[in-house]
Amino acid sequence: MKRKREGEEMAMAAGTGSSRDGGSGRGYEVFLSFRGPDTRLTMADCLYNDLIHAGIRVFKDNEELRFGEEIEGGLLQAINDSRIYIPIFSENYASSKWCLRELARIVELSRGNDERVILPIFYEVDVDDVKLKTKLYRKALRKHKSEYGKDLAKKWKKALREVARIRGRNLKDHGLYELMNLTVKEVSSLLRTRRTDVPDHLVGIKDRTDEIMKRLDLEAFDVRFIVIYGMGGIGKTTLAEAIFRQISPQFQRHCCFLKDVRTHDIINLQNKLLSDIFHLSCTKLSFIDEGADMIQTRFHDKKVLIVLDDIDNRDQIMRLAGEPNWFGGGSRIIITTRNIEFLVKEGEDDNFLASISEQFSFYNMPVMNLHDAFQLFCERALGCAEPPTDYMDIAYKLINVLGGLPLALNVVGSILRGKCRRTWEDTLRKLKNVMNEDVKKKLMISYEALEPNQQQIYLDIACFCFNKEKTTAVKYWDAIFGYSTKIELNILIHMSLIKISNDNKLWMHDQLRDLGRSIVHLESGEIHMKGSRLWSPEDAFHVVQIETGTKDIVMLNLGTPDPNKMYRFKHKQFVRLVNLRFLQLDHGNFEGDFKNVFFNLRWLSWSNCPSKFRATNLGLKNLTILMLSGNNVTEDWGGWCQIMVAKQLKILQLEDCPFLRRTPKFFAISQLEKLILRCIRLRKIDKSIGNLKYLDYLEIKSEAIESLVESAGSLKSLTVLRINRTPSMMPLLIDNLVYVKSLILPCRELQKLPDSIGQLESLLELDVQNLNINELPHSIENLERLKVLRISHCPLEKLPYSIGRLQSLVNLDLTWSSIKILPDCIGNLKKLKVLILNFSRISELPKTIGMLENLEELWFESEHLVGEIPSEIGALSSLKILDLSEGRFSGLPTTINQLTNLQKLNLKGCNSIQWLPELPKSLASLALSSDLLTMITDCSNLTNLVYLEIIGNSMQEPNTERIVRLPALREMILYVGKMALPPTDFSSLSQLQSLHISCPEPQSLIGLPSCLRDLGLWDVQSLIDWSIFSNLENLSRLYILACSLEEIRFEVLGELRKFNELCMYKCPLLKTLLVLPDLKEIQRLSLYQLPLLTEIQGLGQLKSLRDLTIWGCNSIKSLNEYDLSNLQNLKSLWFYHCESLDRVLGVPKSCRLKVFDCPRFNRDG
Structure with a gap:
C-alpha cells in the first residue's frame, strides 16, 4: 500500500536504488517529520542532505524503504529505530493526518526515554501556534475531529502541546543556513563515538x-x-x-x-x-x-x-x-x-x-625485549622499576624462563608480590619444569597457588561469569560459600588473573579463560561433557536429554536446538544434578514434580519463558539471583507462585517482558537488594515493594509507569535510583532516600525538584537531564559530597548562588540549558575539572572563572557567548582543552599565553575575532575561523602544533611566513577568501600530510612538501601549473572545490603512483573533465554539484577505478559513450540528483549500481 502525503503522490520507484543493489536494511538515527508542500524543497531537503553529509543516517519520507513493503509498516519501523526526531512545524503541518500520526508516535516513544530526543523546528510558525493558542492549528484539528473522531484528535492535540514545551529553534531567530548548521551540530553532539577500555600500564607498547x-x-x-x-x-x-x-x-x-x-x-x-x-x-x-x-x-x-x-x-x-x-x-x-x-x-x-x-x-607480534620484560615484571612483583640487589639475579632468571610473554610476566609477577626469596626460588623451579611447554602450563602455576574457593571462582568466571556484572556475581559466590567473597575476587585481581572493566564487568584474558576451561575438561577424564561446568548449549542439552548428568555438574547453559520450539524438561532429567547451582535456560519449560531437585540452585537466568507453567514443587528457596525475560511473562503468569517464594533472593531482573503491566508481590522476597525492571509497558509496582528494607539498587525503565506507591518511600537502604519516568510520588520518595548515592531522573514530566533533595547527604551523582524544571532548590548546597551534576536540556534559567558551596564537585554539565548567567560563585568550586556550557544561553564568563585552579576542560560552544573573555582565564594553570567555538566575542586576552598546559584551542565560527595575541607554546591543535580576521595568526612559536585551521574572508595581505616553519604540523586548513596568497613555499613543513588551502592563483604555490598525502585546492580562478605536483610521491587524494574553470586537465598526476582519489566539488562553470588514462592507480572518482559538466574524457580507460559517484551533475544524460564494461574493478557506481540522467549501460556485473532522485532515469533501459 502506497502512502500519500496531502496534495502529492509519493512514487516508490524514484530514489530507492536499482534492483541490483541488494541492501535493504534500515538503521536510522534521525527521523524528519515535515509537511511536504511547505518545506520539502527548502528546509527539509537541505537539512536532510546536511545530515547525510555529516555521516548520519536519516529517514525522510520513503527514500530508503524496501520494495513491496507497506508504507505504514516501514514508516513505523523508521520511527521506532530512530533516536532523534526533528519535527519541522510549518503552516500546514497540522493539516496532515500523517504528520500528526508521526508526531503522536514520536511523543509516545520519547516519554520517559532518555535515549530518544525531540528537536523541534518552527518554520514560519510560532511556538504559540503549536501550543494551539492561535487559530492556525486549531482550525485543522477541528476538521480532523469531525473526520477521525474525538479521541484521536485529543491525542494529536496532546502531542502538539507536549512537543511545543520542548525548547526548539525558530527560523526567524536564525535564518535558514544558520538554523540547519546548528541543528546538525546538535544532532552530531548527541551521537557519541564509542571507545574501548585500555589498560593503564602499557609497558613496551x-x-x-x-x-x-x-x-x-x-x-x-x-x-x-x-x-x-x-x-x-x-x-x-x-x-x-x-x-x-x-x-x-x-x-x-x-x-x-x-x-x-x-x-x-x-x-x-x-x-x-x-x-x-x-x-x-x-x-x-x-x-x-x-x-x-x-x-x-x-x-x-x-x-x-x-x-x-x-x-x-x-x-x-x-x-x-x-x-x-x-x-x-x-x-x-x-x-x-x-x-x-x-x-x-x-x-x-x-x-x-x-x-x-x-x-x-x-x-x-614479537615477544617483549629483555628491558621491557624486566620493567613489567618488576612493576608487578615489586611495585618498582628495579629489584633489590639480592633479587636481581633471580628476577632475570624468572624473566628468561617466562620468555617475554606479557601475560605470563603479569600473572607470575603478581603471584610473587610480597613473597620471600624462597617462594621466588620455588616458583622458578616449577617454571623450569615446564619451560619448553606452552604458556598454559606456565599459567597453571598461578592456578595451583589459589585456595580451593578461589579456584572455584576462577573456573566460574572462565566458563560462565566472563563479562557478567561484578556485584551480581559476588552475590552468587557469597551465597555458595556462606561468606563475603570480595576478598577472594580481589586476590584474583591482584594476581592479574581477572580484571574489572569500566562498566563493572568481569574480564579475563582469553588464554586464562582457555586454561580454566581445559581444567574443567580434565576434571572428568576422557568425556568433557561430564565436567563440572557445561558452557556449550549443545553439550548441556545432550547431557540433559539422555539423562547422563552427574553430581559433579554445578553450572549448566541449557540452550535448545530450535529457538521456535518450547522444550519440556522433566524431573528425571535433572534428578542427578543435585549440586546444580547455576542454570541458564532458553526456550525451555519444566514439567512435573521437581521436589528437592533445585535445592542448591543459586542463579537462574531464564529467557523466553513459557506461557504455561507446568512444574510443581520447583523448590527455589535458596535462589539468590533470578533473571526472567520473554513475551509470555505477564502479571498472571503461573510461575510467580513458585518463584516468588525464594526467601534468599538478592537480585531480581525482569527484562523485555512487553506484556507485563504490573509487578508480582514482593512480600516473600524481603531480602532483595537489587531490583531491575526493564519492561516497556509496566504500569504499576506492587505496594509490597515498601517491605524491601535491604533494597540498595532500583532501576525502572518503562514508558507507561504511572506511580510509585507511597510505601516505596520507606526504602531506607536505597543508594542508587534510576528511573526514566518520574512518578507523582517522587517528592515523597526523595524525602526518604537518605543514603542514595546516584540519582538519575531523565524525565520531562518532573517540573520541580523538592527542597528535600538537599537531605541526600550521601549523593555523589545527580543527573536531571531533560527535566522540565525552571529552578534548582537552594537546598542543593547541602550536597557536600556531590561530584557530578548534569542539568543539560532543561529550561532552567539560572543557577542558585548556593551552587558555589558544592566543594566536592568535579564535573558540571549545563549543555543546552536556558541558563543566562554563570554566577560568580562558580569560582568556589575548587575541585572542578570539567565544565560544559555548550549551546547554553550564557552570554559571558565571570571573572571568577580564573579561580578554578584544577579545571582541565572548558567546553563553551555557543552563539550566545558575546561578552569579552576575562583576562582571569590566564590563571587556569591546569587547563588542557578550551573550546569557545561559535562565540561572538571580539578576541582573547593577552593572558591566554599563561595557559602552559593548554593543548587544544577551538575558535571555529568566532566571526568577530580580528586577531589573536601570542598563544601558549604547549598548543597541539588550533582552529580559528572568523569573518573579520584581518591577518594570519603568528604561529611561529607553536613548535608542538600538529593541527592548524585558519579561515577568514577579510584578510588584506595574508602573511604565510608565520605558518611555514612549524616542525610538527601534520594537518593544515588555510582559507583567505578570494584574496591571492603571496608566493609561498610550504616544502619546509616536513611532517605535513594534509593541506587544504584557498588558491585563486595556483602559481602562488611555489613549493609543496613531498610527504603530502591529502591536498585540497579551493576557489581556483586560473590554470593550474601541474609541475608543482611532480615531487608529491606520497599524494593519494586531491580535492578541487569551487573552481571557476571550464576545463581541467590532469597532466602530472599519472606519474604519482600512490594517487588514488580525485574529488571535484561545486565547480559551476566546469564543462569538460579530462581524466587521463595515465591515472592508472585512481580508485575513486567523485563529482559533486557540477551543473554544466557534460564530458568525462578517458573515463572508460581507468582500469583501477573501483568507485564512481556523480551527484548533482544535471547536464549528464548518460555514460554510454564511455565503455564501462572495461572497468572490471568497478564495484560501485552511484548517481544522486542528476536531473537529465536517463540510462546507464555496460555496467560490469560485479558492480553495484545505485540511482537516487534522478527523475528521468529509465530502469528498464
Missing part, C-alpha cells in the same frame, strides 16, 4: 604501536586489513585496543571493537557490528548471510574502523568483513589471531598469503 601505525597509513584512501598474529598471551589484544583508542576519533562515530570473536555466535557479532557503527539500540538479524549482505550494503560508502579480536576461522572474516570493497575509502580492519594458517583454504598452495598481501598486511 610504543614501538609496536608505531609499527602498526605505519602499516595502517591513515592518510591513504584505500581499504586496509592489518593482521596482528602471535602466540596467546603475547599482547595482541592490548596492542589492538591501544591502536583503536588512538585512532577512533578520526573515524567519527563509525567504529566497532569486536572482542573474542572465536567464542561468540556470528549473528550476535553481526548485530553488534551494525549496532555500534550506526548507533542503534538494537539490531536483530535472523540469518548469517543476511547479516553479511547488510554489512556489505550499509558500509559500502562508510569510512569505518573495525577490530576483529581473536579470529580463528576464515569464515569469521568473510561473514564480518568480507573484502575491501565492502567498505568506504580509508577504512581500516584490524584482526588479531594466534596463527594465520586458517587463512589458507584446503588445496591452496603455500604462496596464498603472498598473493593476498595487497589486501592483508601481516604483523608477527
Whole structure:
C-alpha cells in the first residue's frame, strides 16, 4: 500500500536504488517529520542532505524503504529505530493526518526515554501556534475531529502541546543556513563515538604501536586489513585496543571493537557490528548471510574502523568483513589471531598469503625485549622499576624462563608480590619444569597457588561469569560459600588473573579463560561433557536429554536446538544434578514434580519463558539471583507462585517482558537488594515493594509507569535510583532516600525538584537531564559530597548562588540549558575539572572563572557567548582543552599565553575575532575561523602544533611566513577568501600530510612538501601549473572545490603512483573533465554539484577505478559513450540528483549500481 502525503503522490520507484543493489536494511538515527508542500524543497531537503553529509543516517519520507513493503509498516519501523526526531512545524503541518500520526508516535516513544530526543523546528510558525493558542492549528484539528473522531484528535492535540514545551529553534531567530548548521551540530553532539577500555600500564607498547601505525597509513584512501598474529598471551589484544583508542576519533562515530570473536555466535557479532557503527539500540538479524549482505550494503560508502579480536576461522572474516570493497575509502580492519594458517583454504598452495598481501598486511607480534620484560615484571612483583640487589639475579632468571610473554610476566609477577626469596626460588623451579611447554602450563602455576574457593571462582568466571556484572556475581559466590567473597575476587585481581572493566564487568584474558576451561575438561577424564561446568548449549542439552548428568555438574547453559520450539524438561532429567547451582535456560519449560531437585540452585537466568507453567514443587528457596525475560511473562503468569517464594533472593531482573503491566508481590522476597525492571509497558509496582528494607539498587525503565506507591518511600537502604519516568510520588520518595548515592531522573514530566533533595547527604551523582524544571532548590548546597551534576536540556534559567558551596564537585554539565548567567560563585568550586556550557544561553564568563585552579576542560560552544573573555582565564594553570567555538566575542586576552598546559584551542565560527595575541607554546591543535580576521595568526612559536585551521574572508595581505616553519604540523586548513596568497613555499613543513588551502592563483604555490598525502585546492580562478605536483610521491587524494574553470586537465598526476582519489566539488562553470588514462592507480572518482559538466574524457580507460559517484551533475544524460564494461574493478557506481540522467549501460556485473532522485532515469533501459 502506497502512502500519500496531502496534495502529492509519493512514487516508490524514484530514489530507492536499482534492483541490483541488494541492501535493504534500515538503521536510522534521525527521523524528519515535515509537511511536504511547505518545506520539502527548502528546509527539509537541505537539512536532510546536511545530515547525510555529516555521516548520519536519516529517514525522510520513503527514500530508503524496501520494495513491496507497506508504507505504514516501514514508516513505523523508521520511527521506532530512530533516536532523534526533528519535527519541522510549518503552516500546514497540522493539516496532515500523517504528520500528526508521526508526531503522536514520536511523543509516545520519547516519554520517559532518555535515549530518544525531540528537536523541534518552527518554520514560519510560532511556538504559540503549536501550543494551539492561535487559530492556525486549531482550525485543522477541528476538521480532523469531525473526520477521525474525538479521541484521536485529543491525542494529536496532546502531542502538539507536549512537543511545543520542548525548547526548539525558530527560523526567524536564525535564518535558514544558520538554523540547519546548528541543528546538525546538535544532532552530531548527541551521537557519541564509542571507545574501548585500555589498560593503564602499557609497558613496551610504543614501538609496536608505531609499527602498526605505519602499516595502517591513515592518510591513504584505500581499504586496509592489518593482521596482528602471535602466540596467546603475547599482547595482541592490548596492542589492538591501544591502536583503536588512538585512532577512533578520526573515524567519527563509525567504529566497532569486536572482542573474542572465536567464542561468540556470528549473528550476535553481526548485530553488534551494525549496532555500534550506526548507533542503534538494537539490531536483530535472523540469518548469517543476511547479516553479511547488510554489512556489505550499509558500509559500502562508510569510512569505518573495525577490530576483529581473536579470529580463528576464515569464515569469521568473510561473514564480518568480507573484502575491501565492502567498505568506504580509508577504512581500516584490524584482526588479531594466534596463527594465520586458517587463512589458507584446503588445496591452496603455500604462496596464498603472498598473493593476498595487497589486501592483508601481516604483523608477527614479537615477544617483549629483555628491558621491557624486566620493567613489567618488576612493576608487578615489586611495585618498582628495579629489584633489590639480592633479587636481581633471580628476577632475570624468572624473566628468561617466562620468555617475554606479557601475560605470563603479569600473572607470575603478581603471584610473587610480597613473597620471600624462597617462594621466588620455588616458583622458578616449577617454571623450569615446564619451560619448553606452552604458556598454559606456565599459567597453571598461578592456578595451583589459589585456595580451593578461589579456584572455584576462577573456573566460574572462565566458563560462565566472563563479562557478567561484578556485584551480581559476588552475590552468587557469597551465597555458595556462606561468606563475603570480595576478598577472594580481589586476590584474583591482584594476581592479574581477572580484571574489572569500566562498566563493572568481569574480564579475563582469553588464554586464562582457555586454561580454566581445559581444567574443567580434565576434571572428568576422557568425556568433557561430564565436567563440572557445561558452557556449550549443545553439550548441556545432550547431557540433559539422555539423562547422563552427574553430581559433579554445578553450572549448566541449557540452550535448545530450535529457538521456535518450547522444550519440556522433566524431573528425571535433572534428578542427578543435585549440586546444580547455576542454570541458564532458553526456550525451555519444566514439567512435573521437581521436589528437592533445585535445592542448591543459586542463579537462574531464564529467557523466553513459557506461557504455561507446568512444574510443581520447583523448590527455589535458596535462589539468590533470578533473571526472567520473554513475551509470555505477564502479571498472571503461573510461575510467580513458585518463584516468588525464594526467601534468599538478592537480585531480581525482569527484562523485555512487553506484556507485563504490573509487578508480582514482593512480600516473600524481603531480602532483595537489587531490583531491575526493564519492561516497556509496566504500569504499576506492587505496594509490597515498601517491605524491601535491604533494597540498595532500583532501576525502572518503562514508558507507561504511572506511580510509585507511597510505601516505596520507606526504602531506607536505597543508594542508587534510576528511573526514566518520574512518578507523582517522587517528592515523597526523595524525602526518604537518605543514603542514595546516584540519582538519575531523565524525565520531562518532573517540573520541580523538592527542597528535600538537599537531605541526600550521601549523593555523589545527580543527573536531571531533560527535566522540565525552571529552578534548582537552594537546598542543593547541602550536597557536600556531590561530584557530578548534569542539568543539560532543561529550561532552567539560572543557577542558585548556593551552587558555589558544592566543594566536592568535579564535573558540571549545563549543555543546552536556558541558563543566562554563570554566577560568580562558580569560582568556589575548587575541585572542578570539567565544565560544559555548550549551546547554553550564557552570554559571558565571570571573572571568577580564573579561580578554578584544577579545571582541565572548558567546553563553551555557543552563539550566545558575546561578552569579552576575562583576562582571569590566564590563571587556569591546569587547563588542557578550551573550546569557545561559535562565540561572538571580539578576541582573547593577552593572558591566554599563561595557559602552559593548554593543548587544544577551538575558535571555529568566532566571526568577530580580528586577531589573536601570542598563544601558549604547549598548543597541539588550533582552529580559528572568523569573518573579520584581518591577518594570519603568528604561529611561529607553536613548535608542538600538529593541527592548524585558519579561515577568514577579510584578510588584506595574508602573511604565510608565520605558518611555514612549524616542525610538527601534520594537518593544515588555510582559507583567505578570494584574496591571492603571496608566493609561498610550504616544502619546509616536513611532517605535513594534509593541506587544504584557498588558491585563486595556483602559481602562488611555489613549493609543496613531498610527504603530502591529502591536498585540497579551493576557489581556483586560473590554470593550474601541474609541475608543482611532480615531487608529491606520497599524494593519494586531491580535492578541487569551487573552481571557476571550464576545463581541467590532469597532466602530472599519472606519474604519482600512490594517487588514488580525485574529488571535484561545486565547480559551476566546469564543462569538460579530462581524466587521463595515465591515472592508472585512481580508485575513486567523485563529482559533486557540477551543473554544466557534460564530458568525462578517458573515463572508460581507468582500469583501477573501483568507485564512481556523480551527484548533482544535471547536464549528464548518460555514460554510454564511455565503455564501462572495461572497468572490471568497478564495484560501485552511484548517481544522486542528476536531473537529465536517463540510462546507464555496460555496467560490469560485479558492480553495484545505485540511482537516487534522478527523475528521468529509465530502469528498464
